[in-house]
Amino acid sequence: VAELSxxxxxxxxxxxxxxxxxxxxxxxxxxxxxxxAKQDSAARTRSLDIARxxxxxxxxxxxxxxxxxLKQRAEARQKSAAQRAQVEARSSARQNTDAGAAxxxxxx
Amino acid sequence: xKRTLLTxxxxxxxxxxxxxxxxxxxxxxxxRFSEERLARAHELSAEQRAPAAYRxxxxxxxxxxxxxxxxxxxxxxVSEARLWLEVAVTQAETIALSEQRLVLEREVARLDATxxxxxxxxxxxDEQRELAAAADIAxxEAQRALARxxxxxxxxxxLGASELERAARSLxxxxxxxxxxxxxxxxxxxxxxxxxxVQQARAALPKTPDxxxxxxxxxxxxxxxxxxxxxxGQTEASPESKASLAEALTLLGGTTARSERGLSVSFGPxxxxxxxxxxxxxxxxxxxxxxxxxLLFPGRAAPSEAWRKATQPGCDEARVQVRAEQxxxxxxxxxxAY
Numbered sequence: 001v002a003e004l005s006x007x008x009x010x011x012x013x014x015x016x017x018x019x020x021x022x023x024x025x026x027x028x029x030x031x032x033x034x035x036x037a038k039q040d041s042a043a044r045t046r047s048l049d050i051a052r053x054x055x056x057x058x059x060x061x062x063x064x065x066x067x068x069x070l071k072q073r074a075e076a077r078q079k080s081a082a083q084r085a086q087v088e089a090r091s092s093a094r095q096n097t098d099a100g101a102a103x104x105x106x107x108x
Numbered sequence: 109x110k111r112t113l114l115t116x117x118x119x120x121x122x123x124x125x126x127x128x129x130x131x132x133x134x135x136x137x138x139x140r141f142s143e144e145r146l147a148r149a150h151e152l153s154a155e156q157r158a159p160a161a162y163r164x165x166x167x168x169x170x171x172x173x174x175x176x177x178x179x180x181x182x183x184x185x186v187s188e189a190r191l192w193l194e195v196a197v198t199q200a201e202t203i204a205l206s207e208q209r210l211v212l213e214r215e216v217a218r219l220d221a222t223x224x225x226x227x228x229x230x231x232x233x234d235e236q237r238e239l240a241a242a243a244d245i246a247x248x249e250a251q252r253a254l255a256r257x258x259x260x261x262x263x264x265x266x267l268g269a270s271e272l273e274r275a276a277r278s279l280x281x282x283x284x285x286x287x288x289x290x291x292x293x294x295x296x297x298x299x300x301x302x303x304x305x306v307q308q309a310r311a312a313l314p315k316t317p318d319x320x321x322x323x324x325x326x327x328x329x330x331x332x333x334x335x336x337x338x339x340x341g342q343t344e345a346s347p348e349s350k351a352s353l354a355e356a357l358t359l360l361g362g363t364t365a366r367s368e369r370g371l372s373v374s375f376g377p378x379x380x381x382x383x384x385x386x387x388x389x390x391x392x393x394x395x396x397x398x399x400x401x402x403l404l405f406p407g408r409a410a411p412s413e414a415w416r417k418a419t420q421p422g423c424d425e426a427r428v429q430v431r432a433e434q435x436x437x438x439x440x441x442x443x444x445a446y
Contacts, residue, residue, distance in 0.1 A: 023191070046184035049168070053191035056161065060198035067205045074212040081219035088226050095233070 004031055004051050011058050019061045027054035139172045139186055141193065149197050158199035165192035252361040272317035279324035280309050286331035294337055302330045329387070332356065333394035345398045345446045353396050353446050360388055362441075369402065372442040377406050380439035386415050389441060393428060399445020404433040 008031070011024050030051035037043040149155070155162045172185035287302055309323035339349065353371060357364045362373035379385050393401050403415070415430060433440070 023194075026191075043180070043184075046181060046188070049188050050184060050191065053164070053168075053188050053195065057191050057195045057198065060161075060195050060202065064198050064202045064205070067202045067209070071205050071209045071212070074209045074216065078212045078216045078219070081216050081223070085219050085223060088223060092226060092230070095230075 001031060001034060001048070004048070004055060007055055007059075011055070011062065015062050015065070017061075017065060019065065020058050023054045023058040023061065027051045027058060030054060139169060139182070139189070141169070141190065145190075145193055145197060149193060149200065152197060152200035152204055154196040154200035157203045158196040161192055161196035161199055165189050165196055168192055248358060251358055269317050272321050273313060276309060276313060276317055276321040276324045279321065279328050280306060280313075283309075283324060283327040283331045286328070286335060289338075290331075290334055291338070294334070296334060296337065298330055298334050302327055302334060305330060326387075329391035333391035336394040336397045339395070340397050342398050345396070349396065349398070350446045353392070353443060356392050356395065357441075360385065360392065367442075369442040370399070370444040371446040372440055374438040374440045377437050377439070380406055390419060393441075396443060396446065397427075399443065401428045402440075402442040402444065403428055403430045404436055404440040404442075405430070406436045406438055407432070407434055 004027070008024060008027055011020065015021070027050075030047045034044045034047035034051060037047060149162070168185050168189035172182050172189055175182035175185055283302070283306055287299075287306065290299065305323055305327035309320045309327055312320035312323060342349070345353075350371065354364055357371070357373040360373065360375075361379075362375045364371065364373045366372075375385065405415075
């Protein structure tokens with residue numbers, strides 16, 4: 001229970017996103033139920049299993065959100081790099097044309 | 109007594125049968141999960157991408173199916189199974205996104221590498237251009253310095269005999285090539301003079317390379333003057349002639365420029381009266397016979413005596429307009445047609 005509580009506290013401090021907060025709240029509820037069911041060990045185990053699963057879901061969603069963010073950044077970087085490459089290619093073609101013209105002039 | 113025992117036995121058998129039936133019913137209790145989430149898990153290959161979470165889902169589902177129907181335990185197992193299914197779907201989605209991002213990152217890395225390679229190539233091209241420009245400037249300066257040195261041998265840095273000989277040989281070769289290029293039927297006093305100068309230079313080479321260099325230089329410019337005869341039929345200057353004249357003027361050591369007056373060359377005031385320069389200039393004017401040539405002497409009332417001395421056939425007064433320019437400090441020559 002202590003370990004699950006610590007993970008839960010850490011998770012809540014890391015995100016306020018409802019997609020994370022939903023399962024985190026569910027884990028907190030299950031933990032509270034586990035603490036209440038001290039007499040019924042089977043019920044306590046089941047509540048702890050639910051808390052573990054809910055916590056795992058909250059953590060997985062946190063990672064998913066981070067991954068979405070990373071992918072968006074990668075897309076933006078890729079777009080920017082592609083545009084830069086296009087500009088560079090145009091500039092390079094222009095320079096080659098100029099160099100060709102200069103060589104032609106020099107030959108003349 | 110027997111009836112009581114029989115009734116008890118029948119009740120017992122019925123009870124066991126009911127219990128077994130109930131157990132059987134519990135073992136095969138079907139727990140429904142969202143079809144949409146299961147399809148999503150299948151679509152994302154959650155079983156392969158998130159095997160641990162998916163195993164936990166399966167385990168919780170089995171427990172839910174074996175738990176007494178509508179019991180608190182079954183409800184808990186169903187909740188746990190649903191949660192693990194969501195975990196598996198979320199983890200599989202994250203991995204799928206990571207795989208897509210990896211492709212993007214590789215593309216970005218490839219584009220970055222291409223960009224850096226192009227930048228490096230551009231830097232190399234710039235350096236090569238700068239080197240070529242520097243070499244060109246150095247070559248022009250060297251030519252000018254050599255031309256100035258030829259005009260003022262007393263001020264020239266003393267060269268070794270072998271260097272003088274090499275320079276004289278180089279000029280002689282060019283003069284001889286020009287002599288060979290002249291048409292055989294060209295009868296001109298300049299031709300015999302050219303032959304004589306070449307012979308004298310050849311003879312002087314082994315003993316007095318300095319004198320040989322001077323003779324070879326005169327031979328070269330005399331030969332250039334004779335080339336004018338070949339161009340005499342031209343009515344206008346071709347682009348090749350223009351380029352050739354610009355090179356010849358650079359050889360004289362002046363500063364060439366193209367303006368509305370045509371192609372012009374200017375020399376410092378100290379050189380305006382240099383007989384050797386004027387003689388060379390006269391040779392170049394003779395070599396390029398198209399159109400008029402304007403000669404502006406600095407601060408003089410009349411054309412210099414030196415110019416009159418240097419005049420050869422081709423530098424006649426009709427073609428060359430010689431004027432004095434009070435305001436100017438440089439000797440300026442403009443080839444109007446070039």
